[in-house]
Amino acid sequence: MAVFDRAALAQVLKNGVEKLDLGLSEAQQEKLLDYLALLNKWNKVYNLTAVRDPMEMMTLHVLDSLAAVPAFKDAQNVLDVGAGGGLPGVVLAIARPDMKVSMIDIVHKKTAFLNQVKAELELGNVTVYTKKVQELQVKTPYDVITSRAFADLSDFVNWSGHLLAEGGRFIALKGTAPAEERERLPDPWKVNELQPLQVPGLDAQRHLVFIGRV
Numbered sequence: 001m002a003v004f005d006r007a008a009l010a011q012v013l014k015n016g017v018e019k020l021d022l023g024l025s026e027a028q029q030e031k032l033l034d035y036l037a038l039l040n041k042w043n044k045v046y047n048l049t050a051v052r053d054p055m056e057m058m059t060l061h062v063l064d065s066l067a068a069v070p071a072f073k074d075a076q077n078v079l080d081v082g083a084g085g086g087l088p089g090v091v092l093a094i095a096r097p098d099m100k101v102s103m104i105d106i107v108h109k110k111t112a113f114l115n116q117v118k119a120e121l122e123l124g125n126v127t128v129y130t131k132k133v134q135e136l137q138v139k140t141p142y143d144v145i146t147s148r149a150f151a152d153l154s155d156f157v158n159w160s161g162h163l164l165a166e167g168g169r170f171i172a173l174k175g176t177a178p179a180e181e182r183e184r185l186p187d188p189w190k191v192n193e194l195q196p197l198q199v200p201g202l203d204a205q206r207h208l209v210f211i212g213r214v
């Protein structure tokens with residue numbers, strides 16, 4: 001089993017943060033490492049991700065989510081749908097402590113983990129829900145709703161559209177984002193932008209799909 005080499009992981013994180021020009025403090029980078037340590041520990045029992053090697057988790061999960069952070073520049077109140085082990089929600093919450101981040105998942109053991117992360121890392125900007133997103137009702141709608149590896153784009157907007165504020169937008173983190181999936185969005189939704197992402201240390205396609213009301 002691969003060991004959790006914190007010093008080596010810290011170096012890869014530092015290089016990635018510099019490449020992405022995110023300007024995260026040392027304290028934020030330490031929190032990201034603490035999160036990875038928790039994900040690695042709980043994964044052995046809770047099966048939160050199929051990725052088992054901490055160094056792969058750093059690139060495939062943490063840096064992958066960090067690459068999306070600049071897209072949330074103007075966001076104040078974000079929902080991560082199907083957050084699973086906290087990707088991208090926990091990473092966003094650490095990178096942007098000024099932004100409220102809610103995460104929702106139907107699987108109780110995943111949200112138990114997210115609540116544990118919230119408590120241990122003292123993430124006061126995080127809220128966790130255990131239910132189907134279709135059943136979530138909130139007083140204040142979200143200005144950005146995001147997801148990563150969640151569902152087909154049509155299901156994503158159909159199931160969570162009632163939670164998006166007027167003038168808000170969806171940001172889906174996707175691998176290739178096939179044109180066919182982008183083109184058959186139901187009314188009133190349309191893709192406004194498809195932005196390729198470069199994840200440090202990852203030689204694979206990544207895209208952000210921005211969706212808004214027509």
Ligand SMILES: C[S@@+](CC[C@H](N)C(=O)[O-])C[C@H]1O[C@@H](n2cnc3c(N)ncnc32)[C@H](O)[C@@H]1O
Nearest residue numbers: 082083084087104105106107132133148149150
């Ligand atoms: C493939 S995982 C992705 C997890 C995480 N976003 C990531 O990138 O690692 C999809 C997650 O969506 C959750 N999910 C599926 N249907 C859902 C629904 N209707 N409402 C909320 N969560 C849902 C699943 O339990 C699962 O944790």
